[in-house]
Amino acid sequence: MDTATMGHTDAAAGSALIPLLSHQFDDVEQQSYSSILGMWIFLATEVMFFGGLLTSFGIYRYLHPHEFALASHNLYMWWGFVNTIVLLTSSLTMALAVRASQLGRRTELVRLLLATMVLGTCFLGVKAIEYTTDYHEHLIPGLNFEVPEHQLGEVVERGLDPRMMQMFFVLYFFMTMLHAIHLIIGIGMLGVMAYLAHINWFSGGGAVQIEVGGLYWHFIDIVWVFLFPLLYLISGK
Amino acid sequence: MSTTVLDQTAAAGHKPPKPHRETYLDAWTVKSWLLTTDHKRIGILYLISITVFFLIGGVAATTMRLELMTPKGDLLSSPDAYNRMFTLHGVAMIFFFLVPSIPATLGNFLLPLMIGARDLAFPIINLMSWYMYMIGGSIAIAIILFGGIDTGWTFYTPFSTMFSNTLVVPAAFAVFFAGFSSIFTGFNFIVTVHTMRAPGMTWFRLPLFIWAHYATSLIMILGTPVLAIAVMLIAVERLLRVGIFDPALGGDPILFQHLFWFYSHPAVYIMVLPGMGVISEIVPCFSRRPIFGYRFIAYSSIALAILGFIVWGHHLFVSGQSMYAGLVFSFLSFLVAVPSAIKVFNWTATMHKGAIRFDTPMLYAIGFIGLFTVGGLTGIMLSTLAVDVHLHDTYFVVAHFHYVMVGGAVLAYLGGLHFWWPKITGRMYPEMFGKLSALAVFIGFNFTFFPQFILGYLGMPRRYFEYAPEFQVLNVMSTAGASVLAFGYGLPLIYFLWSLRKPPSAPANPWQATGLEWQTESPPPTHNFEFTPKVEKAPYSYSPVAVEGFDGYGDHGSH
Numbered sequence: 001m002d003t004a005t006m007g008h009t010d011a012a013a014g015s016a017l018i019p020l021l022s023h024q025f026d027d028v029e030q031q032s033y034s035s036i037l038g039m040w041i042f043l044a045t046e047v048m049f050f051g052g053l054l055t056s057f058g059i060y061r062y063l064h065p066h067e068f069a070l071a072s073h074n075l076y077m078w079w080g081f082v083n084t085i086v087l088l089t090s091s092l093t094m095a096l097a098v099r100a101s102q103l104g105r106r107t108e109l110v111r112l113l114l115a116t117m118v119l120g121t122c123f124l125g126v127k128a129i130e131y132t133t134d135y136h137e138h139l140i141p142g143l144n145f146e147v148p149e150h151q152l153g154e155v156v157e158r159g160l161d162p163r164m165m166q167m168f169f170v171l172y173f174f175m176t177m178l179h180a181i182h183l184i185i186g187i188g189m190l191g192v193m194a195y196l197a198h199i200n201w202f203s204g205g206g207a208v209q210i211e212v213g214g215l216y217w218h219f220i221d222i223v224w225v226f227l228f229p230l231l232y233l234i235s236g237k
Numbered sequence: 238m239s240t241t242v243l244d245q246t247a248a249a250g251h252k253p254p255k256p257h258r259e260t261y262l263d264a265w266t267v268k269s270w271l272l273t274t275d276h277k278r279i280g281i282l283y284l285i286s287i288t289v290f291f292l293i294g295g296v297a298a299t300t301m302r303l304e305l306m307t308p309k310g311d312l313l314s315s316p317d318a319y320n321r322m323f324t325l326h327g328v329a330m331i332f333f334f335l336v337p338s339i340p341a342t343l344g345n346f347l348l349p350l351m352i353g354a355r356d357l358a359f360p361i362i363n364l365m366s367w368y369m370y371m372i373g374g375s376i377a378i379a380i381i382l383f384g385g386i387d388t389g390w391t392f393y394t395p396f397s398t399m400f401s402n403t404l405v406v407p408a409a410f411a412v413f414f415a416g417f418s419s420i421f422t423g424f425n426f427i428v429t430v431h432t433m434r435a436p437g438m439t440w441f442r443l444p445l446f447i448w449a450h451y452a453t454s455l456i457m458i459l460g461t462p463v464l465a466i467a468v469m470l471i472a473v474e475r476l477l478r479v480g481i482f483d484p485a486l487g488g489d490p491i492l493f494q495h496l497f498w499f500y501s502h503p504a505v506y507i508m509v510l511p512g513m514g515v516i517s518e519i520v521p522c523f524s525r526r527p528i529f530g531y532r533f534i535a536y537s538s539i540a541l542a543i544l545g546f547i548v549w550g551h552h553l554f555v556s557g558q559s560m561y562a563g564l565v566f567s568f569l570s571f572l573v574a575v576p577s578a579i580k581v582f583n584w585t586a587t588m589h590k591g592a593i594r595f596d597t598p599m600l601y602a603i604g605f606i607g608l609f610t611v612g613g614l615t616g617i618m619l620s621t622l623a624v625d626v627h628l629h630d631t632y633f634v635v636a637h638f639h640y641v642m643v644g645g646a647v648l649a650y651l652g653g654l655h656f657w658w659p660k661i662t663g664r665m666y667p668e669m670f671g672k673l674s675a676l677a678v679f680i681g682f683n684f685t686f687f688p689q690f691i692l693g694y695l696g697m698p699r700r701y702f703e704y705a706p707e708f709q710v711l712n713v714m715s716t717a718g719a720s721v722l723a724f725g726y727g728l729p730l731i732y733f734l735w736s737l738r739k740p741p742s743a744p745a746n747p748w749q750a751t752g753l754e755w756q757t758e759s760p761p762p763t764h765n766f767e768f769t770p771k772v773e774k775a776p777y778s779y780s781p782v783a784v785e786g787f788d789g790y791g792d793h794g795s796h
Contacts, residue, residue: 024349024356024433026769034358034432041424045458052466052496056481059492142477163480163487170479174470 020203032208039212043219046182050223053178057171057230064164070151071168072234074139076130080232083126084224090119091221094214101210106197109210113194116217120187127180134169141170172231179227182220189213260663260741260760274360275763280346281661282367286374287334287342288730293381294329297322299723302685302716308706316702320387321403323700327390328408332415333374335646336504339511340457341366341422343653344450346661348426350754350761351444353435353770358428366421373414380404380411389700391501394482394493398474406475409468416461416468419507423457426450435753437772441535444752444776445528448535449514452542456503456510460546464500467493494556498549506545509609509641510538512649513580516602519656520584522750523599524591527777530583537576544573554625563622570620577613581606592781596748597671601652604679608644612637615690630700633693636686644682651678651729656748658733663741663760670732677725684718751778 025031061068097112138146147155147162155162193213197206261277264270270278300322304312313319345363349356357363380386386408388397397405430443430451470481471493480486482493521528528534550558550566558566584606593599615637619625628634651674658666688711693699697708704712746755751774757766 022360023764024354024358024360030432034428037431038359038424038428041427041458045420045424045462048459049462049466052463052499056470056492056496059489063489141479161487166479167481167487170473170477170481174473 028204035208035212036215039215043215046219050175050178050226053171053175054226054230057175060164060167060171061230061234064161064167066158067160067162067164068168069234070154070160071165072231074134074137074148074151075172075232076133077232079126079130080228083123084228086119086123086126087221087224090116090123091218093119094217098207098211098214101197101202101207106200109206110194110198113190113197113210117187117190117194120183120190124180124183124187127176139169141166141173145169175227175231179220179223182223186213186217186220189216258758259762260758261763262663262760263763272364274356274364276345276349276357276360276363277661277761277765279363279367280342280344283337283341283345283370286367286370287337290329290333290374290377293378294326294334295723295726297326297329299719301326302719304702305704305712306716308704308709308712310702313702317387319702320389320700321385324386324389325381328377328386328412330642331390331504331508332412333370333377335508335642336415336419337370337422338508338646338650339515339653340419340426340450340453340507341370343515343650343657344426344453344511345422347657347754348429348447348450349433350660350757350765351447351752352430352433352438353753353766353772354429354433355764355766357425358433359425362421363425366418366425369414369418369421373411373416373418376407376411376414380407391497392468392471392493393497394471394474394488394490395484398471398481399483399485406472409472412468413465416465419457420461423454423461426454427458435770435772438753439772441532442772442774442776443535444514445517445531445534445538446511446514446752448538449510449517452538453507453510453514455539455542456507456545460500460503460507463496464504467496467500470496491553491556491558494553495549498552499546502549502552503542503545505638505641506541508646509649510541512605512646512653513538515649515653515656516584516605517580518750518752519598519602519652520587521777521779522656522748523594523596523602524588525594525779525781526587526591527775527779528583529586529589530579531775531777533579534583537579540576541573544569544576548573548620551620551625554622555629567620567622571617573620574613574617577609581610581613595672597666597668597675598652598656598748600672600675601648601655601678604675604682605645605648605652608640608648608679608682612640612644615640628693630698631693632689632697632699635699636689636693639686639689643686648678648682651675654729654733657754658736659743659747660754660759660761662737663743664736664739665743665747666729666736667732670728674725674728674732677721677728679725681718681721681723681725685715685722686718688712688714688718751776 021028021031025034093112093115097109097116100106100109100112134140135144137148138144139148145166147165154160155165190213193206193210196202197210202209261275270282273279273282300313301319304310304319304322306312310316310319313322345357384403386401386403386405388401388403388405388408392405392409430447434443473479474481474483474488478486480488482488482490484490517528517534548566548570550562551570554563554567584602595603615633619628619634619637655666655671658664692708692711692715695708697704741760743759745758747759748755753766753770753772754761756770
């Protein structure tokens with residue numbers, strides 16, 4: 001039987017007036033609250049997902065500080081820094097997009113979403129440059145990892161374990177790739193939202209949907225805010 | 238369409254057979270099942286799928302028990318085959334049966350009904366959860382067909398990453414997908430309980446089944462992602478031959494055990510907390526008394542979820558973990574006894590001076606209380622550091638967790654299935670066979686697993702293909718018990734299916750229970766309720782007076 005004609009009279013009336021109210025909800029407020037709470041719960045899962053990796057990283061970093069510092073010096077800190085600026089700026093445009101959706105400024109919303117997507121893509125581009133460089137410098141575990149020549153002397157002299165330098169790169173690639181996958185999903189999500197905003201699909205201006213998307217986007221940025229210092233800014237000998 | 242105002246009196250079950258009424262079971266096309274977003278239908282999809290895995294895990298268990306009839310290896314061709322068999326048993330039973338068992342079937346079906354909602358908050362994600370489960374399950378079945386794995390369900394490194402030449406990487410993906418199916422379920426439950434309760438359904442009017450599922454969901458969303466990462470790291474280590482966990486390559490195998498048990502200990506509570514929720518529904522109904530200590534039971538579910546996260550180290554007492562960490566984990570593990578005991582005492586206090594009826598669900602529930610208590614008390618023995626050194630990796634551990642997982646979770650699952658079968662399908666099951674199955678399961682279970690406590694105490698290690706001849710008598714007892722247990726499991730499978738042959742005739746509320754789910758028809762209409770229910774009373778407002786006319790069969794038994 002058709003969902004709209006069944007069951008609760010109040011719901012049937014509600015869904016006739018507001019086409020985007022899903023049948024299981026009584027009103028728009030309940031639906032909005034559920035969406036936003038749902039995203040927060042999902043982010044809690046994500047925190048634990050990255051948490052397991054960050055814990056592993058922390059333990060190995062603590063056990064092998066010299067190897068990790070030496071390995072980290074092979075990363076290009078300035079590329080990481082540029083990417084941090086790029087992502088933080090994307091968070092700004094995302095926050096402005098949420099505001100635009102709340103104020104009902106549709107053109108501005110679409111532009112800000114596109115700007116956020118462009119910045120996210122820039123981040124991925126920089127990451128691709130870094131990965132390519134890593135490949136040419138033989139830093140990819142399981143594929144071609146070798147301790148760089150200019151560090152060999154130091155490794156031998158101080159009795160460091162080259163396997164732990166490889167461990168740094170295992171975790172580096174695992175974490176940054178997992179982050180990049182999240183970013184790709186986020187860019188796709190923003191693309192859909194920008195299109196839906198463009199064709200004026202959102203009945204209520206899309207404020208809730210954009211806010212939910214924004215929460216996810218900010219989470220991706222925050223993960224990077226943790227990854228950048230952990231991976232790139234290891235000092236000491 | 239004939240609609241009825243659904244209140245308690247109309248639901249008492251003395252109406253003539255009704256003309257056809259719209260129910261959630263009406264559509265029977267393949268598409269209507271595979272693309273359904275109805276929480277009730279998804280519950281049924283899960284019910285069928287987990288039964289398949291229960292049978293697969295059961296066949297593996299039967300093979301192991303038959304092998305262990307004699308001290309020499311004679312049934313299976315090699316110790317490797319035995320390793321594959323117990324791994325299959327563990328993986329199928331834990332990841333594909335016990336973890337989704339009550340939450341994904343009864344929980345999915347009942348959670349919206351119990352809080353007076355039309356569906357879960359995210360019906361499409363709920364369907365995706367089942368598909369995730371099916372992807373993981375299909376990989377698992379493919380693994381069985383292509384040779385199986387021999388690492389044990391725990392995937393301990395470095396064996397799983399460097400030495401095992403079986404299908405560990407596909408198994409990691411199977412567990413990964415199954416994990417995300419439970420994350421989706423837990424995520425949906427939490428949001429639904431927060432936002433979709435009917436008017437008047439305050440937090441402390443929620444059935445304890447809901448509290449238990451809320452606590453379970455917290456563990457699902459916070460623990461499962463760590464398991465997902467741990468198995469992905471295993472896959473990376475195997476594929477790239479880099480030493481994340483392998484000490485020969487500079488890794489740390491204990492780190493894997495920490496990551497693994499950070500999920501897998503709380504997972505014990507994923508498996509048993511929903512069962513406690515089921516028992517909290519059955520006991521007051523069949524004792525005709527309000528539940529004793531409602532708030533204590535509710536809070537103890539949350540306490541178990543929290544404590545469950547800080548005791549994982551008791552699996553590592555003899556793994557080389559720091560002795561001081563061992564002390565702390567031992568102490569914290571003792572604390573788990575407190576909320577567990579609160580529940581057991583409150584259930585027994587509920588039964589005290591109640592007008593108890595021993596119908597099948599109640600028989601299962603009483604079995605649960607006794608067996609869970611044995612499982613819990615032996616858990617305290619195992620969390621004692623010095624005792625664990627003696628008992629670690631013996632059959633004592635096997636017996637202990639089967640008392641919790643089978644004596645606890647499976648008995649609760651079967652009890653709940655009998656209790657809500659009329660609601661789910663609109664059919665009653667044959668009561669006499671039901672009682673027989675409850676009895677067979679209880680007796681068979683104890684015969685199977687009590688001898689294993691003694692075997693373990695005497696020093697028989699687990700996971701061995703052969704054993705010293707002096708252990709044979711107890712092993713034969715265990716195998717004999719397992720055949721009674723299998724009979725007890727087989728009965729419901731047959732009579733539940735048999736009950737489906739007739740059209741629905743069960744009354745809306747055969748047990749005169751108080752929950753909202755009993756105020757709608759059996760089976761419920763697609764949208765659960767004709768009118769949004771308003772809740773004005775505390776749950777479990779049973780009184781001994783209501784026992785008059787209490788008869789699940791009534792005028793329907795004559796069919």
